[in-house]
Amino acid sequence: MSWIAHCSEMNNLTSIVALHGLHLLLCLAVLWIVLGLAGMLQTRSTRFVAHFLFPLGAIVCLGVAILAGIFLATGHSPQIAILPLGLPNLPFHARLDTLSGFFLLLIGLAGAGISIFAAGYFRSGEGTAPGLLCLEYHVFLASMALVILADDAYFFMVAWETMALSSYFLVTAQHRIAEIRRAGFLYLLMAHVGALCLLLSFGALQGGRWQFTFDAMRSSSITPFWASAAFLLALLGFGAKAGLVPLHVWLPEAHPAAPSPVSAMMSGLMLSTAVYGMLRISFDILHIRYWWWGAVLLGVGLFSALFGAIFAAVQTDMKRLLAYSSIENIGIIFTGIGLAVLFDAAHLPLFAALALSAALIHTLNHSIFKSLLFLATGSVLHATNQRSLGKLGGLIRSMPWVATLALVGTLAIAGLPPLNGFVSEWLLLQSFLYTPQLPHAFLNMLIPLGAAVLALTAALAAYVMVKFYGVIFLGQHREPSLVHAQDADWLERIGLAWLALGCIVIGVVPQLVLRAAGTVTGTLLGQRVNLSSSFLWLAPIATKQASYSGLLLLAGLVVVVVITFVIVRVLAHGRLRRTVPWDCGYPWQTSRMQDTAEGFGQPIRHMFGSFFAMEVELPSPTDTAPRYRIHIEDRIWRALYLPIARAVQGLASWVGLLQGGRLPIYLLYSFLTLIALLGFVL
């Protein structure tokens, strides 16, 4: 009986979502802003802000996820609303369709975990007051949701800029540290360069009709040249936000500077909005796709992925390492989008749907496991005050909760079955297998090598993550003070556990998210991958070609491990004694003899040396106080950014010549300008 009641309740909810889903979502976004403003009532009260407002924000996140989930599950037609906001005659348009539904689901799911964690994380006395942080944090969340709901270029850009500004203030929460101010400035600069490109891209998209709603852009028939220009500008704009190489330089600076929940939001959620924008423009607004767009996306994506993985392997700061790992994952996602464009341009919609599903699911996965790991570094940072990997170690003994939950994230991001990271990488590799069917003689020989690059990246990611986890949590304490490290508090544990649960559930029952991604590809490409009837199996093309079952894999593993354990205990014995580790005949083992982060990166530096600009300082054998120092830098700084900076400075000094500093000269300028303008008019 109660089951029937439950069913009818569900039906009610679905019909409400069918009618008012968009309005409800907009209300929830407003609710976030209200929560943020409420924080301003008592800016200094950590208890009110952290233990009351942030959990409420998490509940709103859950609400967003549930609404978006129901919308995707029922597969309703798009909903449109015109908001009474904005300029006269230029109101904001909002729209909810499957693509925005998918990304709202992502923001809701990951945001809920981050908000709960943030409730336990933010403390007073660290830079910006908690109440102000609460405002910035919730405006950031709301603006991300609005970016995804926006249906005209004006609203989109307003939300996009709000997102950039609110996150800038969050990054510079500890603004008294000069390094953090510098990182924040770099971030703001790159965000604005990107926004400028986006503005130009929208200008190209309107096709001379001066209509800036996405609906008008969809129906405008722009020439191939302007379509390509719009695509490339969008790639630059969204690439700057997503951190594609060479526009990635702000990422490894800004992510470590921000407080950990903010790093998690930026890396897990904000980068996803850039992926969303790229998909919105290239698959929804532009009605045509050329194969070379796909080749460009594929090349940039693969290079970013490899670049990120290689640089992550040599980092010695745990948050910088994760930032480079984000570049790697964004590269993987753009690789998937590139493949989808290639397949779509060649009229192979099924394979395009496969590649696009892989990209979408990887975006979702990345938002979950990257948030989890950033939050875990936050707990470690609070417990130890250390970000440098060289001063951590052995925390699995003093922080078992964080260590266990971070292990789930580590295995997931390393792309290991049966967790979620593996599912999307598997789908992407599957779609690579069909590239020989592309009708380009050269490309279909080159692209399989792309699969090898992807495999190399995935395996390097595993290397990076073994380093990350091993150096922080395993081994001996590298500093004596680490013995007293405190485990995370219960709110932080809930946040971490929520995200870890996400990693496991998506990994074990990937059909859930594949179904959601299927509704998106159904709208964008008119095709979805094959969903087997049973929830056990993942067979996107056909069972005969390839199948995978995360649940059976996990179940089989658990059963075999348990049986083995029982048999060993029954047939043999369980005797055990604790002793000192084996010392290889050399009795003084100290914690300094373990591999350091630098040591773990050494094979990578050796093999991929040409990627880095390295300075190594080795001690000579006669040094009384030997010192080893290594400094690794991006080559791109010197190759690209410094020349641009110099050019800008040179140009500025030329322009500076105009600045005479005397009033008559300026009046002369005004006079000459007026004369020139008159020449135009007459």
Add this chain to the structure above:
Amino acid sequence: MSAITMVRQFGEVLLAIAIAPLFAGWIAQCRAWLQSRTAPPLIQPYRMLRKLFSKDVALAADASPLFRVTPYILFGTMVLAAAIIPSIATDLPFARVADAIALIGLFATARVFQSLAAMDIGTAFGTMGARRDMMIGFLAEPALLMVLFNAFLLSGSTALPSVVEASTAHPFFVDPSLIFAAVAFVMILLAENARIPIDNPTTHLELTMIHEAMALEYSARHLALVEWAADLKLFNYACIGFALFLPRGIATHGKDGTAALGIAVLALLIKLILAGAALALIEALSAKLRIFRAPEYLAMAFLLAVLGLLVHLLLGT
């Protein structure tokens, strides 16, 4: 029907668990013969396992639960892989749980756990072994993927049962690309299973160890499971090789009566005997490479696999 297939599935797994140490013992015996030494008896690995299971575990004082659970996970993943790989018959319930790419992932899971466990105690050699093993892993994976790409182009599938059925349908057809892929696969097999020329399974010199360095802290039943898992991994790799390149004898769908299964077991044993002898010969003829020559070795395997791919695409079959 399903009960019978379940019984067969169990039979396949138990056979794998039982003969994996024997396969390792057979290779050791062949190597001893080739080096003009007196060979240990074939059942030496079993004696070793029995001895280890009866000993008391000596566990480092601050070993975490991760360290203690890892041997079981290693053994579990390898047993699971043995259930998935069609070594005897293709029509088994577990065969579709993972395709070949997911199998690589499963092996990677085992490798990551073993590396993490090696870092857990925090001794110099353990972390060094972990770092080196992960390095070999990321070098081998692209090459292995290219080998699978070859198989996919020929049979249109990465699921091993489908690969076997596709190639047994044309028993006398050998695609030239397969030869390149097979050579690449053997090179990867040697690297992934810590054998000469990448690693020496019989070494006693810590500085050159990879796999042994990671197992240094293990003792008694934990060590037994780690070693047994290593034997199973070698056996599994051999069976993947058979499924890709020598599928003759494997009982396919519809032709898996008791007689066919008997033949399949017999064929597997013959293939293992020949493969073991061949591996021993390769190992006896080659010398261990310096660790930083390993990238060159695995790059060669990768290029061979790519060459196979190009041969296939250029011949346009």
